[in-house]
Each structure stands twice: as C-alpha cells, then as structure tokens.
Amino acid sequence: MTVNIGVIGTGSIGSDHIRRIGEKCRGGRVVAVSDLDQERAAAIAARVDAKAFPSGAELIANAEVDAVLVASLAPTHAEYVLGCLAAGKPVFSEKPLATTAADCERVVAAEQAAGRRLVQVGFMRRFDSDYRQLKAALDGGEIGDPLMIHCVHRNPFAVESYHSEMATTDTAIHEIDAIRWLLDEELTSVQVLTPRKTSRRHAHLQDPQIMLYASDSGVRADVEVFVNCQYGYDIQCEAVGETGTARLPDPARLSVRSQARETRAVPQTWQERFTTAFDVEIQEWIDAVAEDRTSGPSAWDGYAAAVIADATVKALHSGGIESIPMPARPGFYD
Amino acid sequence: MTVNIGVIGTGSIGSDHIRRIGEKCRGGRVVAVSDLDQERAAAIAARVDAKAFPSGAELIANAEVDAVLVASLAPTHAEYVLGCLAAGKPVFSEKPLATTAADCERVVAAEQAAGRRLVQVGFMRRFDSDYRQLKAALDGGEIGDPLMIHCVHRNPFAVESYHSEMATTDTAIHEIDAIRWLLDEELTSVQVLTPRKTSRRHAHLQDPQIMLYASDSGVRADVEVFVNCQYGYDIQCEAVGETGTARLPDPARLSVRSQARETRAVPQTWQERFTTAFDVEIQEWIDAVAEDRTSGPSAWDGYAAAVIADATVKALHSGGIESIPMPARPGFYD
Amino acid sequence: MTVNIGVIGTGSIGSDHIRRIGEKCRGGRVVAVSDLDQERAAAIAARVDAKAFPSGAELIANAEVDAVLVASLAPTHAEYVLGCLAAGKPVFSEKPLATTAADCERVVAAEQAAGRRLVQVGFMRRFDSDYRQLKAALDGGEIGDPLMIHCVHRNPFAVESYHSEMATTDTAIHEIDAIRWLLDEELTSVQVLTPRKTSRRHAHLQDPQIMLYASDSGVRADVEVFVNCQYGYDIQCEAVGETGTARLPDPARLSVRSQARETRAVPQTWQERFTTAFDVEIQEWIDAVAEDRTSGPSAWDGYAAAVIADATVKALHSGGIESIPMPARPGFYD
Amino acid sequence: MTVNIGVIGTGSIGSDHIRRIGEKCRGGRVVAVSDLDQERAAAIAARVDAKAFPSGAELIANAEVDAVLVASLAPTHAEYVLGCLAAGKPVFSEKPLATTAADCERVVAAEQAAGRRLVQVGFMRRFDSDYRQLKAALDGGEIGDPLMIHCVHRNPFAVESYHSEMATTDTAIHEIDAIRWLLDEELTSVQVLTPRKTSRRHAHLQDPQIMLYASDSGVRADVEVFVNCQYGYDIQCEAVGETGTARLPDPARLSVRSQARETRAVPQTWQERFTTAFDVEIQEWIDAVAEDRTSGPSAWDGYAAAVIADATVKALHSGGIESIPMPARPGFYD
Numbered sequence A, B, C, D: 001m002t003v004n005i006g007v008i009g010t011g012s013i014g015s016d017h018i019r020r021i022g023e024k025c026r027g028g029r030v031v032a033v034s035d036l037d038q039e040r041a042a043a044i045a046a047r048v049d050a051k052a053f054p055s056g057a058e059l060i061a062n063a064e065v066d067a068v069l070v071a072s073l074a075p076t077h078a079e080y081v082l083g084c085l086a087a088g089k090p091v092f093s094e095k096p097l098a099t100t101a102a103d104c105e106r107v108v109a110a111e112q113a114a115g116r117r118l119v120q121v122g123f124m125r126r127f128d129s130d131y132r133q134l135k136a137a138l139d140g141g142e143i144g145d146p147l148m149i150h151c152v153h154r155n156p157f158a159v160e161s162y163h164s165e166m167a168t169t170d171t172a173i174h175e176i177d178a179i180r181w182l183l184d185e186e187l188t189s190v191q192v193l194t195p196r197k198t199s200r201r202h203a204h205l206q207d208p209q210i211m212l213y214a215s216d217s218g219v220r221a222d223v224e225v226f227v228n229c230q231y232g233y234d235i236q237c238e239a240v241g242e243t244g245t246a247r248l249p250d251p252a253r254l255s256v257r258s259q260a261r262e263t264r265a266v267p268q269t270w271q272e273r274f275t276t277a278f279d280v281e282i283q284e285w286i287d288a289v290a291e292d293r294t295s296g297p298s299a300w301d302g303y304a305a306a307v308i309a310d311a312t313v314k315a316l317h318s319g320g321i322e323s324i325p326m327p328a329r330p331g332f333y334d
C-alpha cells in the first residue's frame, strides 16, 4: 500500500522533500528521481535506494512510479504536471503551478479533461497549525463575517537575484493563497504601494511593498512584504470580523530576563517557522494519494494565484488599481 | 505662581478638564467658566469656586484670567482662540483647532502676528507613555529610519449621529497627528479604502475605513478605523524601520486561566486607555504657561491636521488618491 | 474642606509624599512639617508654604493640623502614631507601624481605647491597579477558592546596609500584607528556605530567600525574595484556585524587534512600578479623612504584619517551621 | 541499516510508540511485539507486519530483534531491561526504569557489568524544544549560575485510581528528571507541602502538593503538582540565575479578541503539549542504536529519579525534610 513516488528536481527543495518522504512521512517512498544534473540525480538515487531517470518524462512514464512530486525549476512545472495528467498519475507541484497564467489554464483544462482531480499545489501555509486555528476561528464564526485581513511577510535579507516582481511571485504568493483560502472567495482588484526603499537592499529592488486586495464580497486585505527587514523571518496575519479579531501567535520562544530587558528570539528562516507545515503538507498528500482522494490546494488554486500574481505585478508597474480577471470557478473544483 | 485658568465650554470634556485641573494637576486653578448654557456654567462655577461669565469673550477679557482652555463646540474654537491671541493669553484648544482649514490658517496667521507661540492643541496621544516610548525608540534610532507605520483605531460602538466623515475628523485625526509627530515630517497624499460595511452599524455609515497616507520622504502609513468592532476600544501602532520594528504594548491586564482558556480584559473606553495621557497633557500645558514656555502640539499642528483631514474626507468621497496641499511650515513653528 | 496635613519626617519618602500631596492629590495640603534635621524641615516648609515645627509632638499638637503623615525613621513611628491617637487625629503611618510587635500592640490597644479607627498603614500594594484586579478576581470567584499563591519580589541590587532580616522586614513585608489581604485570612506558620547565595551580593547577606507560609484554611503561599537579581525590579504574583489561576501582568512596555530578538524593557525601580499606587494610596487616605471614614490597611494589619515578620525572621534563623502567634482579631477591626 | 525493534507491551503508550516508529520516525521498524494480552499483541502484529511473541523473554531472545522498547506495566520494566542487558541488546524503557530503587540498582549494576551503556529511560522532557532552549540558556551562561527553579505541573482532572503517591511517581517524576538535567547535579533533600485540598478531587487524594528540593550546590527547586486544576494541562518552568531568569514559553495559540476579552486556548492534554517531544525522543534513540551510540537519560538517571521519588513519598508521609540517600555516580555514567 506504500505510495511509490518519483521526484523531479533534486535541488534544495527537492532534496528536502526526498528527505521528508524518507524520514518524516509514512506511507510513501521515493523510488525514482530525475534532475537536469544527472550526476546529482544519480548520487541522490543511490543514497535513498531509488532509480535515477535521464528525464522527467521517462520518470513519469515508469510503471513503478505511482505519483510524482515536481520540484524542478519553476518554468518546467507545467510541462511535468501536464505529463502526469496525461499519464493519469497524481502529482504534487511545488509552487508555482506554472510561471504564466496561460500555462496554469492549460493544466486546469487538462485536469478537467482527465475527469478527476490529480494535482496538488505546494501552498504549505494551509497545513500550518496556527493558520489552521485561524481558519477554524473564521469558519466557526468566532469573529463574525470577515471584513479585513492584515498580513505581514518579512525576511531578514534578500539575495541580489531577488527582484521587485518576486515580492509578489515568490513572497506575497503565500499570502495570496492564504487569503483566498481563509475567505473562501476570490480577489477582484489589487493595488501596490511602494514605500520609501530601505537603504539595506540591492539597488534595483523595490523593498518594502504593500499589496492591497479587495475580495468579491468587499473584504480588504493588505500584505506588507519586506524582505530586507534585518531582524528576522516574521509572518503575521490578523483577521478582523464583525464581532472580533483573530491573530496568529508569534512562535513560542524561551523568555529570558537579563540586563534590564526581557527578550525572546525571533525566527530567522522560513525553515524554523514552517518545517512542520511542510511535513504535514507532504504527509497529507501521500495519504490522499494512497486513498485515491483529493486534498489540499488544487490546480485551480494554483491558477487563481497566478492570475492574482499577474495583476499584482501589473499594479506594481502601473501604480494604479488593477482588476483581477478571474474566470468563474468550474464546478469541477468545488 | 498659580495659573488662573478660564474654561470656555462646560460640557463633557470641559467638565472633565475642570475636574482634572482641580483634582489631578498642580499649579493651576479654574477661576472662570462660561457656557452657552449659563445655568450649567453657574452651577459648575459655584462648585469649584470660580466665576461664571456670560460669554467666552468676556471670560477672555477678564484680567484675572491668565490662560484659557477652550472646550466648547468645535465650530466655536477658532473664534475663542483668536480672541485669546488678540488678548495675548495662552490658550489650550481641544481638537479640532477649527472646523475648516481656512479658520486654522487665520489662527496660524494671528499667532505669527502676535509674535510668540500661545496656542496648544489637544492631541493627547503625544502625552501617552506608550506613544512616548515609541517616539523615543524612533528618535533614538532603535529601529533605523522609518519606512511604514501601521495603525488601528477601534471603538466598540458608534452612536447614530456619527457619520462617515467623522471616521476622519473625530477618529483618525488622532493617528494623523501621531503619525506626523512620530515621523517629524508632513503627509503628502491620501487614499481611503472602504471595506465591506459591517452589519453592526447605523445604515448611513461607512465602517470600517482604511486611510492610506504617504509622507514627504515616502513613508507609508495606514490607519484602520473601525468604530463598531463590538469587542472593545483597541489602539494599535507599529512602526517599521530599516533595522527593526517597534509596537505599542497592549494595556496590562490580569491574566486569568480558567475553562480551558487564558483571558485578559480588553479596555472598553478611551477613558480607560488614555485618562493618564489627558492628565499629563493638561499638566504640561499648565507648567509651560507658568514658565512662559511653549509645549505640545502647536497651532500649526492643528492646521496641518485640518488640511490632512480635509484631503482625507475628499479621498473618501472621490475614491482616488488625493494630494495634500500643505504649505511649507513657517520657521516660526520650528 | 481641605485637609490640613502635618508631615513628620522629610527624608526621601517624606518629601515624596509632600510633593505628592501638593502636586498629585486633591483635597489636602501640607501645612506643617518636622524633622530631626530642623534645617531640612525649614527649607521644605518654606518651599511648600508650610510651617516647620521643632518636634513631631508639637506638630501633632498644633490646632491647624487636621491629620498627620508619619514618614520618619521606623523606630519612631509608634511614638508619633500613639501621639496622634492621644490627640484624636487621623494618622497615616508609613510601614512599618512599629518596629516591634509589642509596640504595634500598644497602638492597637490605644486605637481601641480611642473608640474609633484613626490609623492607616502604608501598604501600597492594595492600591495598585493590577493587585486590585487580582483581588477582584478572587473575590468574584473567577478562580474558585484559593489554594496557593506564588509571589516573586526581585530588586536589581541591595546596598551594603541591607541585611538578611530586611528580606522580611523591608521586602517580603509587602507580600505578607498582600497575601493576608488577598486571602482575607491570617497566616499561621512560616518557614524560610535559604538557597545558595548569589555571588553578586555583600558577603553578610542571605540572598535569595524563599518564605513559605500557611494560612488558617491551609492555603500555601511562597515568596521568593531576591534583592540582587541584577536585571530589574520584578514583582510577580499568581493565585491558584480550585477552578483557575490569576496572575499579575508584567508592566506594559514597548515591544521592539531588532537584531534577531524581540525585547521589552523591565522596570528598574519600585518607583517605576508603584508610583501610581502611592498616589492612589495617599489620595484615598485624604478622601477618607475628609469624609471622616476609615479606609485602607488598619493598625491591625500593621500589627499582624509585624507578628508575621517576627516569626519569619525567627524561621530564617532556626531553619525550622515556626508557628505564628496571632491573637484573634478584635471585632473593632472587622 | 534499519533498526529492527521489538516492543514489549502494546497498551496505550506501547501502541503509541509502535505508531510513532512506523509513521513518524525514520531508520527503525517494529518487527516483534508481545503483550500479556496475546490476542491484542497478535492483532497489532498483523497490522504492522510484525511477529507476535508469547512472552517478552522470547521476544528479547529472538535473533531478528536488534533493540527493545519496553512499554509494559511498570512492575515488569526491570525484568525486561535486565533481560536485554543479559542479551546485550539496547533497550528503551518507558519511565519508571523500575518501581523500586533496589530494582533500579540491579539494572545499573548489570549494565556496568555488561561493560557498555545499553539503556535509555523515557524522560521525554529532555527532548522538548522549549526545555532544550532553557537548557541551552543555562549551559550558555545567559542567566549566570542557577539559584532557584520554579516548576508547575497541572492536569485538568485525575482519575479515581490516581493516589497521593502518584503525584510524585507519575507526575513530579518528570520535573525531578528535568531539574537534575537542567542543573547537572544531584538533589540532596526533599520536603512536601500539602496545601488545603481542592474540593474537586476524589476524597482520598492530597491535591495539590508542593515538592521542595535542594541540590548539591544549594540550588532550591519547587514543584507545584495540581492534577485537578480543571482548566488545562499547564507546564511551567522558570530558572533563576545570578544575572537573569529564563522561563518556558506558553504554547503558541491563536489570539482571539471578542466579547470584551482577549483569549487563547490552553492545552488540555499532555499529548497536545509533548507529542513532538516523544517523536524526537524515539527518533534520537533509534539513531543512537543505529550508530552504536549512547544518548538520552541513562539507567543512572532512572535510578536517581527512583531514589528521589522514594524520598519524596517518604517526605509526603512524614511531613518533614527527608535527605535523599544518593550514592556517588559511577564514572561509567559520566
């Protein structure tokens, strides 16, 4: 009953998932790997007792592979996901599902044509225990109907290759999915504020940025993205409803009193903050595959995030309010 | 050396200040009062051993009156403040300094003509211990140069007479002044977001609202105003700088663990939250008057707040980004 | 209707109260002062427009003096309080009421003989807003019947003249009164634990110490006294009841995130922590005197604290469990 | 390289560990189980594809079993651990190592005779992330040399079969081990305070209790055990050192503001609080076995806890201060 998993892409996130499947999760094993760098694929395959394939396509085609995890470079995601759909195999795609909304649409169309849900997209916030408490509070009516969501996404430092559009596509993308999921509705417009740039950044980068979204029902969500905040990795989210508010807790850390101060450490990396969420994410995917069920963020969620991200990048450049051209969600994805 | 104070307006805030001067502050005493309702003025005068005057003008003119506190209806503030300036007497005006920017300008012009600073405007946040810690952290470079300020101003309920413009003129006005003071620079543009309206409000009211400001140097400040939040009076402010953040603490309240929950009370009124700030505000005004010094928010601050409030109301109605037509600050106010 | 107050003792705490009465409280004024150091008394008298008396006895006898505040050296408290009782004048005595239980008994006897309550003792914790919330939670049944109280009393540094007995008589004495007040019952036995001494103390001092008390009904209270804790002035109190717990909050302080840490300042002095409680204490005393009422900790509370302190010091030296020889409280003090 | 594990005892904690090894941990698999209830053993064996053995002795003897996890009834622990030592097999024993200090001594003697460390005892606090931060702060000198430790161990409800001695042997036993580990020294004396009993308990039970320990160097540790506190499962630990304090954080939980209160949920079970610690505990044991290393709490730690527990129970009954007759630790356990 073990799910035999093929992993395409053995870079940082790919190896992380391979280790996760082998060491932290139950019910699955990595039987196949592939990578552009075939030597690396071979080395990892040897280590985990899997088979290395010369290409993702061959890995997907292999009969021993029950399900595929795509962790290759972002521009190749769509091709591999489409390959899996063609082969009728369940596939977990790291975010983004594709680098263009058009490619996401192709995936969505192919999955509907296949007649059943096979794709899960890697938005791991939905698997974090704190976010799940927040979602439960919203769904349980603890704060009444939502009116506003305030989000903060801060990283201590960004590398030079991180450019202004990535504030949306790599960073706020997590909040984009989280907001859609928390509200259970679509976003309809976006605007991007560009505060004075921090001096502690590479010169080409607009950092920080504030994204402003409106939802179908008129909920307003704001997302502060600040990827050179120096002091830590800091994720905040407060939902404001008609009768109350709910706010993610800060991670629990030892409280030390000394030298006239009370201090607690602030996490420095997303790994510190979200490792457990990634474990749960992959575990629930394996469980769903084993039981032939659907679970987690769908291809539609990946597509919607891409549409919203496109509009957000457009808004960054235009400085104006951009509407988000979201088609109606097919019943297939209800 | 006691400062003899005349109080114009003996309504809710006026009587509060009279009690404050008599019971909480040192160095001043109320010797004169006036009110449209002359019976009320007489009753209060009798109680505190002061003299009741038939009009504010006569109170200002009285030789025994060293300094004047204006707590009458907002539309009358400018007239009384101008009267004090004409008489060369120090005056504390409750906010707003005037109900139009034009009237504020008249005050500013008259004060400059008088040749010395005589006016303090009642923005009491600047006297709150938590805000002062925040100001000190900013001025002391603890978080580096500021980039963003996030403010929240929530009240449990608004009365029916509270209308949409008052979200700016009565509520966000405190944040408008606080932001200018914290940043020590002017605001240049404003936009107002109008989230879905809470069902728990009077029908005419846009509640909540989110005001978005930009400053001279490009700092972005956002202010959530939500005056029917049901759960309490909740003031939040977080400044984000190039190297760190500083955030007002929540008021200290007993922590109780019972019935599977840890709970602490949330303040319900501005009195609970800011009474001490009012005490300090009036005390420092009396001290300044006694020592012939200038202190606290100036007429220029009152004028600037009026200009910003006007632009904010305009932005609420236009739905667009409005520039704030702020003249350069005269050296007189440095 | 102003209460004319005579202050005996113009040292640190005496001048503090003089300033408090003049500047922070309403309804009272200092009309007379005396001090062993007659020059100091004269200087202060001149400053606040009061009369200096050559002795406490003469001050008490003066017809203009309505009520007396005793802030002289501790060994003289009893004499002055007895003098006030003889003169039929209300008196506020700084803690301790007397330096021996026998002297406290004399005060209690004299007050009963006088036939009405005239004495308030300076245990200011009862006037602190946080403690009052705790008392209200206990009295309101929010945590059920109390079973345990955990107290912490830490100071950053102790001067060389601070000796081991003072951990009880100057420091834990506040918790002794607070525990009696919170529980509304008497303490019956005491034991003192002597942990390894901190190296950061003067050699003669046992620091820290842990006092263990049992009450009439079997509630157990522990008090950690640590007067060289280096990092700050830290007061903690948690009551544990049959259905829940209640805990004093830490003072609200700005939260700063920088350099991988979240920090908030810890108060360094009792003034930072309890200044407002002192203001309320003296204000409520003045109000009570003006209205011929009784208020606050009584002579009996001063006596009970002395009896408990004596037993605590005995326990420190014996290392064993000492019973507390508390007589039944006369109905006069109910 | 997979460690083949035999599990003796398939009750609540035994099945929990079987599931943990199969689903959460890497590097080990359950190949053998035994239980007094042979039907249950057979059912579980079938489920996890292991072999059921009629007795623990036969399981230990089986050549396929590399290492043994003992989770049977407490009185049988020593026998199985001794069997493993005789067979030269690594063994993880749930706490207690044995139900008498004499039996623990036999284990310690047998392990020394075997010439290498084979036993790990199930004190899982040492594997909890918060406790590890606390240990690191102590070891890193962040608070100076320790002087006091304050512990709280509260459960919402105790079953009727829970008796007064179990406050030590089942509850405080975790703090006993944690204190020894945090301080890295032995405890020398103990006293037990018995507060007024809560009305919300079974009649025979002394609840709450406060255990007072002294260490070799004079550190004082107190442990409040309150197993019918009603409101939740609450574990607290504060270490006080010469220059500062360090305190375990409360578990992070969503903060909700509504109905005039801010609330967060309090955990209700040890599973909520310590499940991850158990996962880490077993993972590190498997890793150590695989690498032929020693790790975690030793047989000596199990023995020391038993000696301290015996003295604590004696102190509960005597009401006095009991010395803890701890032999010097053999160099074998350094």
Ligand SMILES: [Mg+2]
Pocket (backbone or CB within 6 Å): A094, A095, A122, A123, A124
């Ligand atoms: Mg992901």
Ligand SMILES: [Mg+2]
Pocket (backbone or CB within 6 Å): B094, B095, B122, B123, B124
């Ligand atoms: Mg004001």
Ligand SMILES: [Mg+2]
Pocket (backbone or CB within 6 Å): C094, C095, C122, C123, C124
């Ligand atoms: Mg006092």
Ligand SMILES: [Mg+2]
Pocket (backbone or CB within 6 Å): D094, D095, D122, D123, D124
């Ligand atoms: Mg265990």
